[in-house]
Amino acid sequence: MLTTQLPGFKDPVHDAQKTFRALLDALARPGIQQTTASLTPPEGLKPSCAAACLTLLDLETTVWLQPSISGSARSWLLFHTGCRFTADSQTADFAVIDQIEIMPRLDEFNWGTAAYPEASTSLLIQLPALEGTGSAVLQGPGILDTIALQTPLRTPFWQQWQAMTENYPLGLDAWCFADRQVLGLPRTAQLAGRQEGQ
Amino acid sequence: MTLSPQLPSSPALPEPGFNFAYLDEQTKRSIRRAALKAVAIPGHQIPFSSREMPMSYGWGTGGVQVTASVIGQMDTLKVIDQGADDTTNAVNIRRFFRKVCGINTTERTEEATLIQTRHRIPETPLREGQIMVYQVPMPEPLYFIEPSRTEANKMHALEEYGPVYVRLYEDITRFGHIAMAYDYPVMVNDRYLMKPSPIPRFDNPKLHMNPALQLFGAGREKRIYALPPYTKVKSLDFEDHPFTVETWDQPCEFCGATDTYLDEVVTDDQGSRLWICSDTDYCNQRQQNNHLLTPTLS
């Protein structure tokens, strides 16, 4: 079957709304998992990440795909959203990542400008699972006191993230996806402590 | 023989001829992207391409567009105007969303998942999971100092808020206090100066560390901004002139509350007047509870 014949949302209006609320709640409550609408994704995209793409992308958005992402995912996104692709991570509104170990450094994406910090890249990070053996403690807006995560994100990511948050309001906002779940990491989420797992 | 299908129980269907929530999907996506950035940068205004709505500016088109982009079939909507659910503005907006979404509506703060408001924050404390949408006439707190949008953006970028403090202090020198009763400016997350929309000063403390997500929509000025739950919000003040809220010498005439925002109501042409809660839902619930309690109290 051709990739483009794979359907998008079963109910485009309400599935996009449900997924938007999951993305919104994820950013508003960093560290708390949310659930997107379900769909059958193309090879290379997690269901929740595919749902986020259908919800956020259209002709007005420029997308950077990590080169490891399959051609069928690319043609599915083009067919269903009409988004533009770029090979330059600095010009991307959204970046889809599926191998975090070999992703570009965070400062290779667009952090916005002092007057328009919103003109930044949003990261859509696909993970095998949202739970992992590395612990991170976050604080910031959306978090009452602090929140502890057990996450597969490792030291190199958190080091870069911490360096990035020192440049607030410049920075990146990220969502992590696995299966139908999503976790939000707005640029305001500051690392208050962490410990590498085994 | 064929079995007739069981219809799932759902709220009233929206009227045909409209996309759900009136806006087309392209417009919703663009407003949604702006709202997500707004949540990620609390208090910072994000431009969006505002659409024509079937109501005029001043009727809350910014709030209506934000609500239309956020609302879903499972939501229960409450709409208030100056604290009341039954004013023309509130009734019209509630009717509009019933018509184009077929969703449930309520007047009770605790039953609502989504609350669109003009000029008040409910007295009933909001909870996690609720979303407040504020109608904003004028979003830029620097406008009275710097009318140019580009220059105001630069001032926000540099955190150049000194002139605002100077202006407020001039009030203190002239009047002995800060004369701003509504839309009193706040600092969000120690970074952005923000206008909370024309809510009374009384409501400012409720903005701080509120468990609900608060979204602000300005239709004419085409801006969206936000306060995520549990965000620090500080009303501007000075060490020798701390921020204070309004107080009243008498309780609410109807429910006896002494801790709510009261409206003055003129009751006859002799100028007699009463003070009553501006939040009608809160006041009604208190009156019902008082009524139930009366026999045991006497």
Ligand SMILES: [Zn+2]
């Ligand atoms: Zn009352």
